[in-house]
Amino acid sequence: MARPFDVNAVETKWQQYWMDHGTYEVDNDDPRERYYALCMYPYPSGAAHQGHVRNYTFGDLIVRYQTMRGKAVLSPFGFDSFGLPAENAAIKAGSHPRVFTEARMAELKASLVRLGAVYDWRRTFNSHDPEYMRWSQSIFLAFLKNGLAYRAEAPVNWCPGCMTVLANEQVNADGTCDRSGDLVVRRNLEQWFFRITDYADELLADVDELAWPERVKSMQRNWIGRSEGVEFALTFAHDASKSLRVFTTRPDTGFGVTYAVVAPEHPLLDELTTPEHRDAVDDLVARANAATEMERTTSSSEGVGLDKRGAFTGSYVINPFNAERVPVYVADYVLGTYGTGAIMAVPGEDERDFDFALAYGLPVIHTVQPPGDFEGGSYHGDGVHINSGFLDGLDVAAAKERATEFLVDHAGGLRKVNFRLRDWLVSRQRFWGCPIPVVYCDAHGIVPVPEEQLPVLAPDDVVMDKTGQSPLATHEGFLHTTCPICGGPARRETDTMDTFTDSSWYFLRFADPFSTDRAFDPAEVAKWMPVSQYIGGVEHAILHLLYARFYTKALIDIGLATGVEREPFARLFTQGMIRYEGTKMSKSKGNLVTPEPYFTTVGADGLRLFHLFVGPPADNVDWTDQTEDMIEGCARFIDRVYRLCQYDDVFFHEERSELDLAVERAVHRTIARVTNDLERWSYNTAVAALMELLNVISKTARASTGIDRATLDEALDAMLLMLAPMTPHVSAELWEQRHPDAPSVHGQAWPEADPRLVVHEFVTMVVQINGKVRARLEVAPELSDEEASALALANEDVVSALNGAKIQRVVARAPRLVNVIV
RNA sequence: GCCCGGAUGGCGGAAUUGGCAGACGCGGAGGCCUCAAAAGCCUUUACUCGAGAGGGUGUGUGGGUUCGAGUCCCACUCCGGGCACCA
Numbered sequence: 001m002a003r004p005f006d007v008n009a010v011e012t013k014w015q016q017y018w019m020d021h022g023t024y025e026v027d028n029d030d031p032r033e034r035y036y037a038l039c040m041y042p043y044p045s046g047a048a049h050q051g052h053v054r055n056y057t058f059g060d061l062i063v064r065y066q067t068m069r070g071k072a073v074l075s076p077f078g079f080d081s082f083g084l085p086a087e088n089a090a091i092k093a094g095s096h097p098r099v100f101t102e103a104r105m106a107e108l109k110a111s112l113v114r115l116g117a118v119y120d121w122r123r124t125f126n127s128h129d130p131e132y133m134r135w136s137q138s139i140f141l142a143f144l145k146n147g148l149a150y151r152a153e154a155p156v157n158w159c160p161g162c163m164t165v166l167a168n169e170q171v172n173a174d175g176t177c178d179r180s181g182d183l184v185v186r187r188n189l190e191q192w193f194f195r196i197t198d199y200a201d202e203l204l205a206d207v208d209e210l211a212w213p214e215r216v217k218s219m220q221r222n223w224i225g226r227s228e229g230v231e232f233a234l235t236f237a238h239d240a241s242k243s244l245r246v247f248t249t250r251p252d253t254g255f256g257v258t259y260a261v262v263a264p265e266h267p268l269l270d271e272l273t274t275p276e277h278r279d280a281v282d283d284l285v286a287r288a289n290a291a292t293e294m295e296r297t298t299s300s301s302e303g304v305g306l307d308k309r310g311a312f313t314g315s316y317v318i319n320p321f322n323a324e325r326v327p328v329y330v331a332d333y334v335l336g337t338y339g340t341g342a343i344m345a346v347p348g349e350d351e352r353d354f355d356f357a358l359a360y361g362l363p364v365i366h367t368v369q370p371p372g373d374f375e376g377g378s379y380h381g382d383g384v385h386i387n388s389g390f391l392d393g394l395d396v397a398a399a400k401e402r403a404t405e406f407l408v409d410h411a412g413g414l415r416k417v418n419f420r421l422r423d424w425l426v427s428r429q430r431f432w433g434c435p436i437p438v439v440y441c442d443a444h445g446i447v448p449v450p451e452e453q454l455p456v457l458a459p460d461d462v463v464m465d466k467t468g469q470s471p472l473a474t475h476e477g478f479l480h481t482t483c484p485i486c487g488g489p490a491r492r493e494t495d496t497m498d499t500f501t502d503s504s505w506y507f508l509r510f511a512d513p514f515s516t517d518r519a520f521d522p523a524e525v526a527k528w529m530p531v532s533q534y535i536g537g538v539e540h541a542i543l544h545l546l547y548a549r550f551y552t553k554a555l556i557d558i559g560l561a562t563g564v565e566r567e568p569f570a571r572l573f574t575q576g577m578i579r580y581e582g583t584k585m586s587k588s589k590g591n592l593v594t595p596e597p598y599f600t601t602v603g604a605d606g607l608r609l610f611h612l613f614v615g616p617p618a619d620n621v622d623w624t625d626q627t628e629d630m631i632e633g634c635a636r637f638i639d640r641v642y643r644l645c646q647y648d649d650v651f652f653h654e655e656r657s658e659l660d661l662a663v664e665r666a667v668h669r670t671i672a673r674v675t676n677d678l679e680r681w682s683y684n685t686a687v688a689a690l691m692e693l694l695n696v697i698s699k700t701a702r703a704s705t706g707i708d709r710a711t712l713d714e715a716l717d718a719m720l721l722m723l724a725p726m727t728p729h730v731s732a733e734l735w736e737q738r739h740p741d742a743p744s745v746h747g748q749a750w751p752e753a754d755p756r757l758v759v760h761e762f763v764t765m766v767v768q769i770n771g772k773v774r775a776r777l778e779v780a781p782e783l784s785d786e787e788a789s790a791l792a793l794a795n796e797d798v799v800s801a802l803n804g805a806k807i808q809r810v811v812a813r814a815p816r817l818v819n820v821i822v
Numbered sequence: 823g824c825c826c827g828g829a830u831g832g833c834g835g836a837a838u839u840g841g842c843a844g845a846c847g848c849g850g851a852g853g854c855c856u857c858a859a860a861a862g863c864c865u866u867u868a869c870u871c872g873a874g875a876g877g878g879u880g881u882g883u884g885g886g887u888u889c890g891a892g893u894c895c896c897a898c899u900c901c902g903g904g905c906a907c908c909a
Contacts, residue, residue, distance in 0.1 A: 002861050215826055215904075222825075222905055229909080248909060261909090308907075338908045345909085351823085352907045420908050538903085613847070615835060619828095620902085626833060629848050637847085639862095649863085676838080685836065688846035695846090702863090766842045771890050773842060811889045817841050821889050 003635070004642050007603035011729040015113055023746060024063065024118040028512065028524050030072035036511070036528045037062045037073055040536030040544070041080040041503045044104040048111035049592045050578040050611075050623065051537070057608045058575060058617055058683070059535050060117040064725035065678055066532075068750040074528050076510035077112075077119040079105050081126040082499045084162060087432040091464045097432040098128065098460075111595060116604045116728050123513045127434070127502035132509065134455035135519035136502060137437040139555070141448045144438070146558045148195045149426075151446065156425060158187040164429045165191060186289070192436060192495065194424040196550045200224055201417075202566075203549055212572040213618070216541040223542045225420025230404045231340060232413035234260055236272075237316035237325045244268060244317055244328070247339030247418060251407055252399035254321040255388040256348040256367035258357065260328045261310065264288035265336035272328050274314025281330055284311040288332045308333045308356045319344075320411040321403075322389065331356060339418050347378060354378035368396060424547065426498045431458060431470045433496030441483035441490040450484050456492070470494055503544055504551035507531055507568060508561065519560065526563040530570040538574040545569070573681060576620040593623055598631065605727035606635035612683040612726055637691055638730055641723070644698055645716055645734045653706035660711040661761075666696045667715045668757035674722050675753065683726075690722060713738075721751045767792040768819040774801040779815050788814035 039059040086097040143149035161182030233243035310331030347357035348366040370379040407413030437449040462471035472494040483490040512524035555561035670693040677686035735745035767775040775797040805822040
């Protein structure tokens with residue numbers, strides 16, 4: 001494409017200008033209204049791809065737009081620089097992860113600068129900066145001191161490929177590792193946890209108040225998984241002094257209990273197992289232990305029952321509802337980590353119990369009357385209770401209440417709320433992360449590293465190999481230290497923190513990255529928080545957002561973030577993915593389309609405009625053969641603006657006329673539309689409105705009838721002001737050409753629409769006969785319904801279309817429409 | 823299985839409150855400029871019948887509400903995403 005100006009020269013000129021002038025630096029004591037715009041902390045994966053371009057184009061538009069709206073806009077940037085890919089690459093290349101990471105950081109940062117994204121670079125930091133690590137560790141110790149961090153042995157998800165423990169969130173539904181795809185296995189290890197479950201209720205309740213996409217909110221609710229029920233005791237048949245506690249959400253189905261189940265790891269299993277069933281039970285337990293968590297918790301696609309494996313323990317318990325003996329089984333479909341690790345089984349109303357009962361020949365009793373067309377199996381709907389003694393005749397809700405009361409009175413029942421959410425496992429047996437700052441002393445046990453010794457930094461002289469252990473675990477210099485309490489020999493913790501901890505508080509530090517004596521000054525942070533607009537991919541809908549919410553609440557509660565809003569992200573926007581031939585673009589698939597070639601052809605402005613214009617920001621974009629043409633179309637639009645600003649082929653006239661008024665009205669209507677569209681994340685229609693405006697201006701100015709000089713100049717200025725957040729480089733360049741003495745376009749105020757010019761002078765009224773359009777007439781907007789009807793019925797096209805038919809009714813909605821019913 | 827989205831020309835999409843369906847752009851067709859091309863500019867472009875004027879049809883499918891439905895209600899089909907032995 002031949003361009004009317006040197007795109008690359010213009011773009012680098014303005015990028016340099018913004019950097020040199022600190023245009024987007026903002027101080028914490030800025031008196032203007034505050035706005036905190038933030039794109040999610042990026043992992044430095046290398047040169048930018050179109051997903052980054054899209055993300056940062058939206059973010060940059062908001063920063064520039066809100067600045068023009070007169071706000072003090074906080075726009076920080078830094079890297080989530082710890083993480084597995086760097087470590088794996090370093091192992092492969094035999095180098096240090098830092099070398100790899102910092103090279104990638106430089107690449108991505110250069111791409112973003114080249115895109116024209118602007119930041120307050122004074123505030124930048126990265127997760128692996130010693131200063132940031134110091135406060136990450138300090139926060140860990142504060143959690144430890146306040147009982148929010150603890151160490152426990154737990155069955156954990158171990159990925160043989162990554163050679164580390166994974167959080168539940170990092171294990172896919174099919175039991176494979178989210179990163180490497182290896183099959184995850186279970187192991188028992190001593191691990192560090194954060195007590196996120198203490199916040200389960202608040203994390204769930206506060207979701208309702210968030211201005212987030214409904215989809216993301218529902219994912220969070222789903223993940224937290226609150227369920228209300230009752231926990232009660234099933235007394236042993238052979239020893240009335242002992243009992244098995246179970247949790248259920250369906251106490252109303254108690255009369256349908258035909259057996260009970262304990263998880264293979266249940267502490268009472270041994271006691272419940274009789275000698276003649278010992279072998280079968282041991283066999284089942286061994287098999288369950290060998291299986292992965294996911295193998296145990298995922299039903300086979302073959303369907304009915306056969307995949308649920310269990311064994312009779314030989315013992316019985318008493319069903320408190322009807323005093324009947326029911327057998328106790330051990331089965332792999334009951335999890336030791338949820339509820340009490342034991343259940344009452346009701347095959348009549350529970351699908352899983354039904355499958356198991358079918359496979360093991362256990363009786364099925366229906367306690368809720370299913371509807372007539374019920375096909376059999378278990379029934380989960382509402383209905384009248386049957387076979388249920390004192391509950392007969394009640395619906396599910398009423399029976400639940402009566403049964404709960406009964407259990408509370410007669411079976412040690414307690415109303416209970418259980419959550420699917422588990423505590424957050426934060427230990428990682430990896431090198432490239434933030435070391436957990438504790439030491440182990442034979443005399444004093446777990447001892448926190450004193451604050452003044454932070455940060456604990458990993459040594460540089462490590463051997464990155466594939467032994468299955470972090471190189472820290474075998475590094476003698478790192479490993480051996482002295483106990484801060486007694487000075488005796490001690491061993492350092494060699495695990496590092498999950499990198500999600502780094503991204504759980506970075507947004508707080510961005511508000512006050514200058515503190516040297518603490519992670520941040522809460523008073524400074526409170527000025528900016530919550531983040532006004534958070535932007536990122538939907539892939540972080542559960543993990544990152546939940547952890548960051550937890551950190552914020554926890555930091556407030558332990559006094560480190562006093563006065564800060566409890567919900568960190570007021571508004572969240574999740575942008576669509578860029579896809580290529582139906583799949584997500586990714587480096588591993590080799591289908592990345594990098595922005596660099598476009599920077600040199602259509603420029604950053606052209607590419608930005610494409611991403612804004614291609615469709616709704618929340619929708620996915622399919623990168624196809626057509627995409628190139630659309631990008632060129634966007635560059636073509638920029639060129640047309642450029643040429644018009646040079647007055648190419650423009651005719652001027654002396655006297656202002658109706659033609660000029662029409663242009664002026666179009667300008668103000670466009671200002672109103674674009675402003676509204678930008679506020680509601682409708683960037684594609686905002687661009688369309690500007691294209692329409694250009695068509696109007698250009699048509700008028702290039703017609704032989706000509707345009708008034710002042711009208712054209714005002715229209716072009718308005719155009720450039722509105723384009724400034726979208727195509728910042730060319731807008732700044734043209735503004736400078738037109739206003740050599742005025743500040744840069746980005747220092748100008750956003751234009752205001754004059755309401756008197758926004759309304760149309762005439763509007764097109766449609767006349768329908770039986771709902772079909774038969775005539776269009778130009779009318780004044782303030783026309784009344786009566787006038788509209790009269791006008792419509794007098795119109796000759798309407799009269800001829802009616803052809804003398806008898807009018808039944810006339811519906812008038814002035815000034816838009818009149819519908820004549822015949 | 824459950825929960826969220828979504829389905830509109832050849833393509834990306836627009837229609838903010840129930841009121842002109844298809845804005846804007848891409849692609850296509852024709853033209854201007856040019857020795858020629860590129861670039862640029864202009865016209866046209868939902869489908870269909872018609873030489874034309876003009877008519878008919880049309881927003882995944884089938885019903886419904888309404889003077890009027892892409893928009894609201896009911897039933898369904900397909901596509902995308904999330905959750906899925908959590909008792």
